[in-house]
Amino acid sequence: MSSFATAAELAAHLESEIVAGRRAPGDRLEPVRTAAGNLDLAPNTVASAYRTLAERGLVIGRGRNGTFVADRRPSFTVEPVIGEDTIDFATGNPDPALLPDLAAAIGKMHLPTTLYGDAPVLSDFEAAVRAHLIDPVGEMAVVSGALDGIERVLSAHLRPGDRVGIENPGWPAMADLVRAMLLRPVPIAIDAHGVRPDALAAVVGRLDAVVLTSRVQNPTGACITADRARELAAVIERHPDLLTIEDDHAGSISGVDVRPIGPGRDRWAVASSMSKALGPDLRIAALFGDRATIDRLRARQAVGPGWVSHLLQRLAATLLETSGADLERATLMYAERRTRFVAELAAAGVIVEAPSGLNVWVPVPDPAATVAGCIDAGYAIRSGDAFVMDDTRAVRVTTSRMTGPQAADVAQVVAASISPGRTHTRSG
C-alpha cells in the first residue's frame, strides 16, 4: 500500500527528498508508470505530482527522456564561468564601447536638491522617455530596471499559485522571478514575431497574467510586428481580467518600432528599460500602466525605497536627450555584428533567424557539446538549457562585441559541433 493518497502528498515527499539532497540535481525520477506501479497509485496522480514539482522549479521534464531533479539555484544565477583566456560571448551584455559616455553627461547635469516629499517621477525624465523611447497613453512610474518593475506589477495583482504565461524559449530570470514569487509559469511558444497567437489561445483561459517581450526577445531576438500585435490583441480581447506585461528592455537599440498591446485594457503595464542602451548599471526603467496598477505600484514603492533617485532620473534623461547619434550608431553596430555572425553560420551550413538584438539563438543537437567545442576554441557561449521549458536544444551566442574574424571562427566551431565529421580550422 502506498503511503501517499494524493498527488500533493507525493509531491511534498519528493520535495523533501530533493531539499534534503537525497535526490541530487540531474537525478532522474522514476518513470511515471514505474512509480505508479511501485506506489500503487494511478499514473495520473504521479504525473500530477511531477507537474507540480516542475511548476515549482524543483524538477525539469525532458519529454521522453524523463523528469530530472533541477539544479535548485535560480537558472539566472548559473552564469558560465569565463576563464581568463576565454572570450565572453555568453553573458548577453552590451558592448561597453557602445554605451554613452556617463562622465560627459554627468558634467552637463544640473543638480538641484531633492528632498522627502518631492514628486517620485521627475518630469524631465518622463518627457525624455516619451520623446525618445516609448510614449504609450497611460500613467508612468519609475522603477529600478525592467525586472523590478515586472515584479512590482505582478505583486500588485497576483497571489501565490496564480499562473503567468511566459515565453518559451525566454529569459531565464523571468521564469526564476515567477517561481520565486510562488506563481506558476506557463510556457508559451514563440516564433520570430514573438508569442504565437495559437499558443497563447491554447492557454489564455488559464492565465492570470502574461509577460511578452516587445522587441529584442531574449534569447531569439524576436520582435512583435504590427500584424502580430493585432493577432495577440484579438486573442486576449475576451479576457479582460488578464494582466498583460510587456517587457521593452532594449527599445532604443532595437531598430524596430514598438507595438504595445496593453494600453486600453483594464490591467496592463509596459516596462521600458535603459539597461541595454545606456548601461545595465543605471538600474532604471520607465513603467507605464493603467491608473490602478500604477497607483498600487507607487503606493507600495512609497513604503519601500520611496522613489528611484532623481540623480539617476536626471542622468538617464540627459543621456536620452544627448545620445541620439550614439544610440543610432550602437543600433547599427549591433545589427551588423549579429547579421555578420548569422551570415558566417549560413556559410558554414547552419541557417538561423536572428531578427534583432545582441544574441543569436542556434538550435543544435547537443548544447553541452557545442559549448565544450567553443570553450576548447577559446570562446564562452551559453547552453540554451536555462532558456527553455521543454526539450528544445540550442545555444545562445552573444554577438554584441564579436569581430569579423571571431564571427567566422565561432561559426566554424558551432557548425563542426553539429556535424562532427567536419573539422574546425582556427583562423587565429
Ligand SMILES: Cc1ncc(COP(=O)(O)O)c(C=O)c1O
Ligand atoms: C528580456 C529581458 N528583460 C529585461 C532584462 C533586464 O532588464 P533590467 O536590467 O532593466 O532589469 C533583460 C536583460 O538581459 C532581458 O533579457
